[in-house]
Amino acid sequence: MAAGSIRVTMEVGADGVALITIANPPVNALHPILIAGLKDKYAEAARRDDVKAIVLTGAGGKFCGGFDINVFTKVHQTGDVSLMPDVSVELVSNMMEEGKKPSVAAIQGLALGGGLELAMGCHARISTPEAQLGLPELTLGIIPGFGGTQRLPRLVGLPKAIEMMLCSELGIWYDFYSKEAKVFKELVVAPTSRALVHVFFAQRSTTKVPGVTDVQLKPRQIRKVAVIGGGLMGSGIATALLVSNISVVLKEVNPQFLQRGEKMIAGNLEGLVKRGSLTKDKMNKAMSLLKGALDYSDFKDVDMVIEAVIEKIPLKQSIFADIEKICPKHCILATNTSTIDLNVVGEKTNSQDRIIGAHFFSPAHIMPLLEIVRTEKTSPQAILDLISVGKIIKKVPVVVGNCTGFAVNRTFFPYTQGSHLLVSLGIDVFRIDRVISNFGMPMGPFQLQDVAGYGVALAVKGIYAEAFGERNLDSDLVDLMVKDGRQGKVNGKGYYIYEKGGKPKPDPSVQRVIEEYRKHAKTMPGGKPVTLTDQDILEMIFFPVVNEACRVMDENVVIRASDLDIASVLGMGFPKYRGGLVFWADTVGAPYIYSKLSRWAELYERAKHVAARFGEVAHVRCCSAVGRRRIA
Numbered sequence: 001m002a003a004g005s006i007r008v009t010m011e012v013g014a015d016g017v018a019l020i021t022i023a024n025p026p027v028n029a030l031h032p033i034l035i036a037g038l039k040d041k042y043a044e045a046a047r048r049d050d051v052k053a054i055v056l057t058g059a060g061g062k063f064c065g066g067f068d069i070n071v072f073t074k075v076h077q078t079g080d081v082s083l084m085p086d087v088s089v090e091l092v093s094n095m096m097e098e099g100k101k102p103s104v105a106a107i108q109g110l111a112l113g114g115g116l117e118l119a120m121g122c123h124a125r126i127s128t129p130e131a132q133l134g135l136p137e138l139t140l141g142i143i144p145g146f147g148g149t150q151r152l153p154r155l156v157g158l159p160k161a162i163e164m165m166l167c168s169e170l171g172i173w174y175d176f177y178s179k180e181a182k183v184f185k186e187l188v189v190a191p192t193s194r195a196l197v198h199v200f201f202a203q204r205s206t207t208k209v210p211g212v213t214d215v216q217l218k219p220r221q222i223r224k225v226a227v228i229g230g231g232l233m234g235s236g237i238a239t240a241l242l243v244s245n246i247s248v249v250l251k252e253v254n255p256q257f258l259q260r261g262e263k264m265i266a267g268n269l270e271g272l273v274k275r276g277s278l279t280k281d282k283m284n285k286a287m288s289l290l291k292g293a294l295d296y297s298d299f300k301d302v303d304m305v306i307e308a309v310i311e312k313i314p315l316k317q318s319i320f321a322d323i324e325k326i327c328p329k330h331c332i333l334a335t336n337t338s339t340i341d342l343n344v345v346g347e348k349t350n351s352q353d354r355i356i357g358a359h360f361f362s363p364a365h366i367m368p369l370l371e372i373v374r375t376e377k378t379s380p381q382a383i384l385d386l387i388s389v390g391k392i393i394k395k396v397p398v399v400v401g402n403c404t405g406f407a408v409n410r411t412f413f414p415y416t417q418g419s420h421l422l423v424s425l426g427i428d429v430f431r432i433d434r435v436i437s438n439f440g441m442p443m444g445p446f447q448l449q450d451v452a453g454y455g456v457a458l459a460v461k462g463i464y465a466e467a468f469g470e471r472n473l474d475s476d477l478v479d480l481m482v483k484d485g486r487q488g489k490v491n492g493k494g495y496y497i498y499e500k501g502g503k504p505k506p507d508p509s510v511q512r513v514i515e516e517y518r519k520h521a522k523t524m525p526g527g528k529p530v531t532l533t534d535q536d537i538l539e540m541i542f543f544p545v546v547n548e549a550c551r552v553m554d555e556n557v558v559i560r561a562s563d564l565d566i567a568s569v570l571g572m573g574f575p576k577y578r579g580g581l582v583f584w585a586d587t588v589g590a591p592y593i594y595s596k597l598s599r600w601a602e603l604y605e606r607a608k609h610v611a612a613r614f615g616e617v618a619h620v621r622c623c624s625a626v627g628r629r630r631i632a
């Protein structure tokens with residue numbers, strides 16, 4: 001049988017072996033049509049006297065990537081759980097496992113989720129050594145639904161089975177073995193599954209860029225990259241390239257800085273070996289691809305430059321003017337700036353078509369997001385090449401437009417500002433962090449500031465103030481922290497105290513800095529702290545972020561709203577199980593968010609106590625529903 005590209009075929013050899021092949025490119029996902037075809041073929045094989053045994057396999061070198069996740073999306077849209085066919089009992093138990101004719105799964109490439117469950121319903125399995133086997137259902141917020149929770153422990157033992165099912169980011173387990181199919185259907189329609197299925201597809205759509213990936217261009221090979229600046233970011237970027245077999249020239253201004261950069265790279269690589277994600281051999285290979293440089297002589301044959309120096313406009317401009325002259329004409333000229341307008345960076349060059357932003361997130365060799373910033377003049381070829389490099393170095397590239405802070409830092413600039421505003425109103429720093437961590441962020445905004453260091457915050461302060469005008473909160477909290485000898489994690493002293501090997505501990509002595517800040521800010525009505533619930537705190541931090549996200553979408557800084565979901569999850573650690581920032585905002589609802597933003601704006605404007613407004617409150621509403629811009 002066949003429907004579109006979905007096929008299930010059966011060939012019966014003279015030896016009586018029926019070879020059943022499932023095909024649904026690219027991963028032979030189990031669409032209901034394919035499942036129906038599989039049932040037909042198993043029924044036919046059972047009937048036919050010339051069939052003595054069955055071999056089940058997948059076309060195109062892949063056994064099966066599991067149940068078709070598009071069906072979950074349909075279930076989420078319609079609420080109709082009956083769209084999911086009965087596979088567990090009717091096909092896997094009755095027709096395969098209980099079938100009179102022996103069937104063997106021939107596995108190549110991958111057997112994941114429902115794919116592995118089909119294989120486990122067979123009487124035996126043969127697999128190529130490199131095939132990926134697993135039950136990754138938890139990453140979609142569900143449990144295996146075709147008998148996997150039962151058969152896997154019997155086949156590989158309980159500890160290994162649990163490892164194969166729990167090796168997902170959710171890290172939770174539902175103790176319902178006997179109720180598998182029922183629980184599976186309940187979980188499919190639960191909010192967590194809706195959010196995670198959304199993230200699955202959203203992540204895969206970030207690299208579909210109209211005018212770039214659909215115009216028959218081919219990515220050029222990037223063999224050698226020059227990284228300028230061996231600080232935290234530069235050494236992280238170099239590490240990410242090196243472990244993916246891309247040669248790197250690391251340029252610094254003097255031997256001491258170069259040595260420090262090389263040391264950091266070696267440390268990063270050793271860290272990856274310790275975590276078990278890199279072998280020692282690969283670490284040595286990576287180090288052999290690194291070359292240090294104090295001038296541009298090695299830049300003559302590089303395919304890409306990534307500048308990662310401090311956020312100083314004149315410095316970046318002079319670097320770009322230099323590299324334009326030295327590098328070959330095809331070379332992509334990228335900057336890792338997190339804030340500065342790319343047109344300004346490239347102002348002193350005539351190479352605007354190959355200037356692009358490659359914004360990594362710290363630590364760059366670990367964080368999965370790569371924000372690719374294009375200007376109106378960046379060529380589609382340069383964008384495609386960077387998308388391709390991003391994939392090679394195992395990042396998720398998100399292509400965004402050029403503006404102050406680009407998509408991620410711009411959307412999240414009210415995140416820090418909201419937290420400062422709350423502190424000025426009398427709310428405790430550590431309570432704010434607790435509320436935000438409980439929501440699912442990896443850490444609260446103050447711990448994040450400590451970890452990120454105050455240098456960047458101070459460097460970009462003026463740039464934000466200029467770009468965001470009225471929306472900007474003029475806070476001197478970070479300045480006061482620095483004045484008090486605090487630099488965050490770097491010197492072990494910020495809002496928290498950092499001791500080697502220990503967990504960060506709230507520092508009670510930071511209160512005097514906070515008090516001084518409150519005195520400057522004069523925000524507390526009548527000089528008294530305001531009373532807010534945890535929910536107020538959460539909303540006062542995140543709703544202005546949603547508001548800015550609406551502006552970012554409105555100005556087409558992102559191609560689609562779901563790109564912001566991925567950027568927020570992978571760049572800021574927004575909880576994946578909430579589907580990303582915009583998806584979450586949709587679940588809260590634009591009318592509610594709008595009403596809260598309006599109320600705060602009125603409350604605080606009338607009191608004239610705060611410098612910042614809660615964004616342009618009308619913005620969420622003028623996007624009518626946040627979700628209007630969600631991907632289809």
Ligand SMILES: C[C@H](O)CC(=O)SCCNC(=O)CCNC(=O)[C@H](O)C(C)(C)COP(=O)(O)OP(=O)(O)OC[C@H]1O[C@@H](n2cnc3c(N)ncnc32)[C@H](O)[C@@H]1OP(=O)(O)O
Pocket residue numbers: 026027029030065066067068069070110112113114115117136137140143144145146148201204205
């Ligand atoms: C009842 C059962 O217990 C329930 C289930 O089986 S739930 C499903 C369990 N399976 C999974 O979770 C596997 C999900 N897939 C993956 O992890 C990865 O796609 C993979 C490891 C199979 C392949 O990865 P990779 O080679 O990097 O390719 P990737 O870009 O992810 O996927 C290629 C395409 O296949 C699609 N795809 C992958 N798995 C799919 C699935 N199970 N259903 C539908 N589409 C799927 C992707 O959406 C993508 O489509 P696109 O090209 O249109 O964007």
